[in-house]
Amino acid sequence: MRRLKPIGIIHTPYKKDGEAPHQAYKSKEVGEIEVFKEHEEGLKDIEGFSHLIILYMFHKSVKRSVKKEHYLNSFGLLVKPYLDDTPRGLFATRSPNRPNPIGLTIVELLERKGNILKVRGIDMLDGTPLLDIKPYVPKFDQKNNVKIGWLEGKV
Amino acid sequence: MRRLKPIGIIHTPYKKDGEAPHQAYKSKEVGEIEVFKEHEEGLKDIEGFSHLIILYMFHKSVKRSVKKEHYLNSFGLLVKPYLDDTPRGLFATRSPNRPNPIGLTIVELLERKGNILKVRGIDMLDGTPLLDIKPYVPKFDQKNNVKIGWLEGKV
Numbered sequence: 332m333r334r335l336k337p338i339g340i341i342h343t344p345y346k347k348d349g350e351a352p353h354q355a356y357k358s359k360e361v362g363e364i365e366v367f368k369e370h371e372e373g374l375k376d377i378e379g380f381s382h383l384i385i386l387y388m389f390h391k392s393v394k395r396s397v398k399k400e401h402y403l404n405s406f407g408l409l410v411k412p413y414l415d416d417t418p419r420g421l422f423a424t425r426s427p428n429r430p431n432p433i434g435l436t437i438v439e440l441l442e443r444k445g446n447i448l449k450v451r452g453i454d455m456l457d458g459t460p461l462l463d464i465k466p467y468v469p470k471f472d473q474k475n476n477v478k479i480g481w482l483e484g485k486v
Numbered sequence: 487m488r489r490l491k492p493i494g495i496i497h498t499p500y501k502k503d504g505e506a507p508h509q510a511y512k513s514k515e516v517g518e519i520e521v522f523k524e525h526e527e528g529l530k531d532i533e534g535f536s537h538l539i540i541l542y543m544f545h546k547s548v549k550r551s552v553k554k555e556h557y558l559n560s561f562g563l564l565v566k567p568y569l570d571d572t573p574r575g576l577f578a579t580r581s582p583n584r585p586n587p588i589g590l591t592i593v594e595l596l597e598r599k600g601n602i603l604k605v606r607g608i609d610m611l612d613g614t615p616l617l618d619i620k621p622y623v624p625k626f627d628q629k630n631n632v633k634i635g636w637l638e639g640k641v
Contacts, residue, residue, distance in 0.1 A: 468580075474536075
């Protein structure tokens with residue numbers, strides 16, 4: 332299968348594991364997405380979008396798994412989320428320790444300067460490798476009548 | 487960098503490139519997400535969620551790039567979207583032909599039977615490799631006062 336190939340680096344105020352918020356919606360922090368110069372042309376027209384879907388590598392997630400109490404079997408398929416005391420299925424959580432360590436956060440685009448995007452609402456560690464940017468489009472990405480299972484009342 | 491590792495296969499009615507809808511929000515089609523048995527335990531608690539974020543490989547996107555008229559430079563950083571006549575920056579589009587060929591669709595979960603998830607609102611080709619499933623949580627994933635740039639009036 333294809334290898335993941337960073338197309339940039341995300342600069343954030345969160346320098347160490349533990350400093351980053353568990354969920355971006357609680358973050359009003361501003362950071363910078365640096366898209367490598369070779370991909371800058373792909374940013375044309377992005378200024379028109381107020382929100383962007385950012386895909387990135389959970390590059391520190393292997394280290395996190397060392398906190399064994401959070402991962403209850405050897406395959407990491409059951410996890411104890413920070414919001415709950417019950418072990419939950421990995422795919423019913425947003426835990427960073429996943430078979431494919433791809434993170435997803437929707438950020439607000441404040442400004443573009445060349446290959447640098449100033450964004451608000453970030454939750455990733457400083458130095459996180461960027462994998463993709465997609466425009467956030469409510470017609471595609473917004474759903475109604477949503478049920479959120481074990482997270483009900485917790486977020 | 488890490489290799490992408492399929493954790494399942496997505497079964498859909500779209501057998502050939504060209505049959506799949508350009509955007510899932512127009513699709514009411516039902517398909518099945520088959521999570522490989524080795525990852526089934528990670529599906530615990532998923533039944534509580536009505537909507538799921540599906541990440542998958544655009545495994546046919548390299549073939550698509552042969553349609554040269556849609557990719558206006560050798561790096562594929564400018565594309566002519568099907569909704570528009572103007573070349574747009576790749577990262578301001580949802581084009582499948584991306585440096586990291588990761589697709590994202592939010593589907594409605596209808597039913598779970600063991601390692602099979604019956605879902606509505608799919609737009610990927612039959613046989614698409616599954617990379618990740620994340621629960622869709624409005625508090626994290628829903629944004630207000632959204633501007634959609636060149637897509638305004640087109641979706």
